[in-house]
Amino acid sequence: MRQYLTSARLLGTSALTIFGIFAVDMPNGYLGRVDEITVFGEIYIAALLMLTLLSVVGRLGERAWVNVLVPVIWSANMGLFVPAVIFDPLLSVLLILWHLVTLGRYLFPVGSALGGIHAGFDQEGEPALTRWHRRYGRASGHLLIVAIILTVAVVGFELSHSLWVLLLCFALHLGALAGAAKFGALLYAERSRWTALLAILPAVALLAVLGFEAFAFSLAMLALCELIVLMILVARGPLFGDLLQAFFNYPAILIVSTFATVILLGALFLSFPQSSSSGVSIAAVDALFTATSAVCVTGLIVLDTATDFSTFGHVVIIVLIQIGGLGIMVLSTFGTLAIGGKLGLRGERALGELLNLNDPRAAYRLTRFIVLSTLSIEAVGAACLSVSFWRHGLAAPDAIWHGIFHAISAFCNAGFALQSDSLMLFQSEPFPLMVIATLITFGSFGFPVLAGGWQWCGHRMRILRKTERPRRVRASVQSKIALVMTSVLLVGGALVFLALEWNHSLAGLGVADHIFNAIFQSATLRTAGFNSVDFAQLHTASLLFMIVLMFIGASPGGTGGGIKTTTFAVLLASVRAMTSGKPRIILFERSIAHDIVYRSIAITLATTMVIGGAVFLLLLIEPLPFEAILFEVTSAMATVGLSVGITPQLSSAGRFIIIFVMFTGRIGPLTLALLLGKKKPSPVEYPGERIMVG
Numbered sequence: 221m222r223q224y225l226t227s228a229r230l231l232g233t234s235a236l237t238i239f240g241i242f243a244v245d246m247p248n249g250y251l252g253r254v255d256e257i258t259v260f261g262e263i264y265i266a267a268l269l270m271l272t273l274l275s276v277v278g279r280l281g282e283r284a285w286v287n288v289l290v291p292v293i294w295s296a297n298m299g300l301f302v303p304a305v306i307f308d309p310l311l312s313v314l315l316i317l318w319h320l321v322t323l324g325r326y327l328f329p330v331g332s333a334l335g336g337i338h339a340g341f342d343q344e345g346e347p348a349l350t351r352w353h354r355r356y357g358r359a360s361g362h363l364l365i366v367a368i369i370l371t372v373a374v375v376g377f378e379l380s381h382s383l384w385v386l387l388l389c390f391a392l393h394l395g396a397l398a399g400a401a402k403f404g405a406l407l408y409a410e411r412s413r414w415t416a417l418l419a420i421l422p423a424v425a426l427l428a429v430l431g432f433e434a435f436a437f438s439l440a441m442l443a444l445c446e447l448i449v450l451m452i453l454v455a456r457g458p459l460f461g462d463l464l465q466a467f468f469n470y471p472a473i474l475i476v477s478t479f480a481t482v483i484l485l486g487a488l489f490l491s492f493p494q495s496s497s498s499g500v501s502i503a504a505v506d507a508l509f510t511a512t513s514a515v516c517v518t519g520l521i522v523l524d525t526a527t528d529f530s531t532f533g534h535v536v537i538i539v540l541i542q543i544g545g546l547g548i549m550v551l552s553t554f555g556t557l558a559i560g561g562k563l564g565l566r567g568e569r570a571l572g573e574l575l576n577l578n579d580p581r582a583a584y585r586l587t588r589f590i591v592l593s594t595l596s597i598e599a600v601g602a603a604c605l606s607v608s609f610w611r612h613g614l615a616a617p618d619a620i621w622h623g624i625f626h627a628i629s630a631f632c633n634a635g636f637a638l639q640s641d642s643l644m645l646f647q648s649e650p651f652p653l654m655v656i657a658t659l660i661t662f663g664s665f666g667f668p669v670l671a672g673g674w675q676w677c678g679h680r681m682r683i684l685r686k687t688e689r690p691r692r693v694r695a696s697v698q699s700k701i702a703l704v705m706t707s708v709l710l711v712g713g714a715l716v717f718l719a720l721e722w723n724h725s726l727a728g729l730g731v732a733d734h735i736f737n738a739i740f741q742s743a744t745l746r747t748a749g750f751n752s753v754d755f756a757q758l759h760t761a762s763l764l765f766m767i768v769l770m771f772i773g774a775s776p777g778g779t780g781g782g783i784k785t786t787t788f789a790v791l792l793a794s795v796r797a798m799t800s801g802k803p804r805i806i807l808f809e810r811s812i813a814h815d816i817v818y819r820s821i822a823i824t825l826a827t828t829m830v831i832g833g834a835v836f837l838l839l840l841i842e843p844l845p846f847e848a849i850l851f852e853v854t855s856a857m858a859t860v861g862l863s864v865g866i867t868p869q870l871s872s873a874g875r876f877i878i879i880f881v882m883f884t885g886r887i888g889p890l891t892l893a894l895l896l897g898k899k900k901p902s903p904v905e906y907p908g909e910r911i912m913v914g
Contacts, residue, residue, distance in 0.1 A: 222329070224359035226290065227276045228399075229322050232366035234272040235392050237297045238265055239370060240315045243380040244301065245308045251300075255382040264300065268293070294323045311379065349406040353456055360403065363396040364450045371443040375436045376492040377501065386435055393442040400449050407452070475887050479515060479544070483883070486511030486540045495533035502528070505872050512879045514540035516886035517779055519635025519749030519861020520852070522868050522875060526640045537636060538625050544886070545632025545663070545779040546594060550587055589674065590667045594631065601627035601659045608652040612645060630659035633780040635749020635861035642751045648729065650736040653752060657743040664747045664774035665706065669699045697810045698786060702775035705785035713742030713769055720762045725753040745769055747780030749861025756865065763851055763864070770858040771827070781859030781885050783824050790820040826888065831857050834881045842866075842874050852878070857885040 241261045244251050250260040271293055278286040298319045304312040370389050373379045490507040493499050501507075506522050513520050514537045523529070525537065606623030610616060622638055629636045637643060646652040662670065672695055695703075718726070718738035726734050737752050744750045746769045758766075773782010793805045794817055805812040834853045839846065848866045855862045856878050870878065 223279050223282060224356055225362065226326065227279050228359035228362040229326070230272050230275055230279070230290065230293070231392075231395070232362055233294060233297060233319055233322055234268055235366060235370060235388060236315060236318060237268060237300065238388055239373065239380065239385055240301060240311065241265060242382045242385050243373070244304045244311055244315075246304045247307065249303065249307065251304060255380055255385075257382075257384075268297075290326065291323060294319050294326070298323075348409075349403075349456075352402055352406055353453070356399070356402075357453055357456070360396070360399045361450055361453050363392070363399055364446045364453070367392045367396040367446055368443050368450070371439050372488070375439050375443075376489070376494070378493050386439070389439055390435075390442075393439065393446065396446055397442065397449075400446075400453075403449065403453070479883070479887050482540065482543055483508070483511050483515045486515060486536060489536045490529075490533060492532075495529060495536060497528055497530045497533075505875055509875050509879055510537065511540060512882050513861070514634065514636065515544035516859050516882045517541055517544045517632045517634040517781075517861075518856060518859045518882045518885070519629075520856055520863055520867050520878065520882065521636075522870070524640050525636055526638050534625065534638065538628050541632050541634040541636060542628055545628075545634065546591065550590055586667065586671055589671050593667070593670055593674070597659065597662055598624075598627045598631050601631065601655055604655045605652060608646065608649065608655070626656065627659060630656045630748060630750070631663040631779065633660060633663050633747040633749075633774065633778070633859070635744070637750060644752055644754070647737065647752050648733050650732070653736055653740040656750065657740045660743045660748040660750075661706065661710070664778045664780040666698075666702055666775035666777035668696070668777050669702045669775060672696060672699045697808050698776070700808050701786050701789045705789050706775060709746060709769060709772065709785070710739075710742050713745070713765075714738045716765055717741050717745075717762065720759050720765065721753070724759050724762070725755070725757040727757075742769075745860065745862055746772065746782065747774040747778075747858075747860060749855070749863075751862065755862070758864075760847065763847055766862065767851055767854045770854050770860045770862070771831075773858045773860075781857070783820075783827050787820045787823055790817055791824065794820075827857060827885075830881060830884055830888070834877055837877055838870075838874055842870060844869065853881055856881040859885045 241251055241264065242255055242257065245254045247253055250258060252258045252261065271289065275286055275289050275293065279290070298316050301312040301315045305316075367389070370392060374385055374389050487504070487508040487510075489495060490510055491501050491504060493501050495507075496502050502523065509520075509522050512518075525534070529537065602620075602623040604623070605626050606620045609622040610619035612619075614622060625636075625638055626643075628634075635642075639645060643653070643656065646656075676695075714735075715738075718734060721738070722734065726737060729737065740750075740752050745766050771782060772788045773784055774780025775785045789807065790805065790812060793807050793812065797803075797805045805817060831850075831853050834857070835846075835850050838844070838849045838853065842849065844866050848864050851862075851864055852866055854860075859882065867875075867878065
């Protein structure tokens with residue numbers, strides 16, 4: 221029903237225009253400074269409110285004269301902010317573009333994710349929820365979007381502190397929620413579990429609004445409620461179903477789009493003044509860099525996490541780390557299962573490919589195990605680390621917060637720390653070092669390995685309780701490779717690091733501390749990015765050795781990066797098979813398929829090409845040593861996060877290159893593996909030919 225949509229757009233644009241009159245900084249102009257209302261502004265607001273109300277009434281009554289008045293209102297609003305572009309270009313241009321798009325969609329209507337414009341007539345037997353969505357879905361969705369945007373501008377970026385703007389934002393929230401109240405009631409009638417949350421958030425917001433200082437919190441709660449309603453509205457639209465089907469057919473697109481969306485949202489939240497310790501918004505490129513590093517669980521930083529971000533910023537970072545570590549697909553699946561839903565056949569198949577499972581139905585069980593085991597392991601690690609931080613003099617609440625933050629960061633192999641020198645405060649304390657090393661190792665094993673270990677432990681417990689007869693629990697070849705390779709790299713890395721750094725970064729420590737720090741660095745330098753020693757004192761040979769270990773990385777299905785231990789094992793086995801003249805690669809008495817070998821070669825070659833290209837570009841634009849750039853790029857590509865200190869020195873162009881490398885390192889190998897996993901038989905068979913190589 222187009223009259224409802226036009227009325228909603230009128231209300232939304234009028235609210236944004238009034239906000240712009242207060243928020244645009246136009247010194248000595250007709251709009252005045254920020255939160256300054258001029259006589260012209262008062263007259264314009266009064267006239268705008270009157271004309272908006274008149275137009276809404278006329279539009280709902282389907283009066284013909286409204287078709288002329290509505291474009292005039294939007295054109296006048298655009299003209300209002302054109303001179304202000306000179307003084308406040310960003311906000312003025314955004315407001316002009318919003319009105320321009322709104323006017324264009326009014327004059328040239330098109331469909332949207334919430335449904336088409338020509339809704340048609342009521343159909344007999346049509347469900348009430350479907351009927352409401354068809355009639356009012358787009359109008360309600362528009363008001364919800366405007367209310368959320370206005371809250372982000374007022375509460376998030378603090379573009380205006382005027383009480384009138386806060387009241388305007390609150391009134392718009394109430395109007396948007398009132399418009400969607402019927403939708404909530406229909407959801408409740410369907411016994412949707414979302415209705416409980418949709419009822420709690422507005423109640424909390426209304427209680428908080430009793431205190432003026434909590435007004436911003438109240439608006440944030442209302443915006444969160446509206447965001448949930450908006451997501452449900454969009455999910456019931458036709459476009460969402462088409463996109464979901466396309467994503468399930470091509471899981472690689474799903475991975476790229478979801479990670480990119482979370483990164484952009486994280487950058488938005490980190491751009492808020494509340495995220496900065498100084499109360500001033502950080503640069504957009506720094507917010508994007510930090511969000512990418514957190515979601516890609518890398519750990520490279522251009523700002524000091526401990527001092528440059530506030531507690532709110534730390535919360536945003538750790539949430540991004542948790543989302544990136546678990547993966548959007550797995551989290552969304554667990555959320556679907558938690559509310560009693562199902563993915564359907566296409567969703568099961570996509571999740572099965574994402575988790576590398578032969579039986580897609582097993583993805584449900586593994587998804588539950590992934591989330592529950594992650595939370596359990598992180599909880600145990602947080603408890604142990606909280607005690608260590610408390611012993612270092614932190615108050616109990618701060619110690620608990622530090623324990624939670626570092627436990628999540630360690631298990632997700634992120635490498636973010638709340639100390640400027642990472643974990644050097646634990647340099648002479650084996651217990652916290654080994655706790656974090658254990659969390660890192662568990663996170664890098666891969667969830668299929670952890671699930672197999674849990675199954676074996678459960679079987680042994682049932683044998684002890686005499687509820688099950690002893691039987692052989694066979695581990696998969698992937699689990700065996702991951703366990704063996706991780707053990708070899710962990711022990712070998714510790715021995716090499718110990719030998720190379722005995723008189724360098726480890727100098728001055730006791731013999732026991734030498735050993736424990738070497739073990740810790742061996743665990744963290746492949747995937748996590750923490751450091752307990754001063755990297756400025758590293759031997760050059762150690763840098764090369766660390767680059768190799770970072771390149772190998774963690775195991776598939778885990779939270780780490782790199783080409784993966786299984787890929788490296790297949791490459792080693794292929795060399796052994798070639799030198800011994802064997803036609804097939806054999807690992808643990810199992811033959812490895814040729815397509816797995818080709819996939820391993822492709823992933824390794826693609827990773828090497830990205831690293832080489834990024835190093836080449838950085839050498840062109842950054843006056844930094846080759847070995848430092850190579851170390852930094854490899855750390856970004858392998859999502860490790862270790863640094864020799866050059867990241868903050870990078871220019872904006874250099875930071876964008878590292879952002880691209882981090883994103884590619886997080887989604888690239890998995891996406892490439894999925895793309896290569898699509899077997900397309902060739903319609904043509906070509907004759908064979910032997911060529912000379914080597």
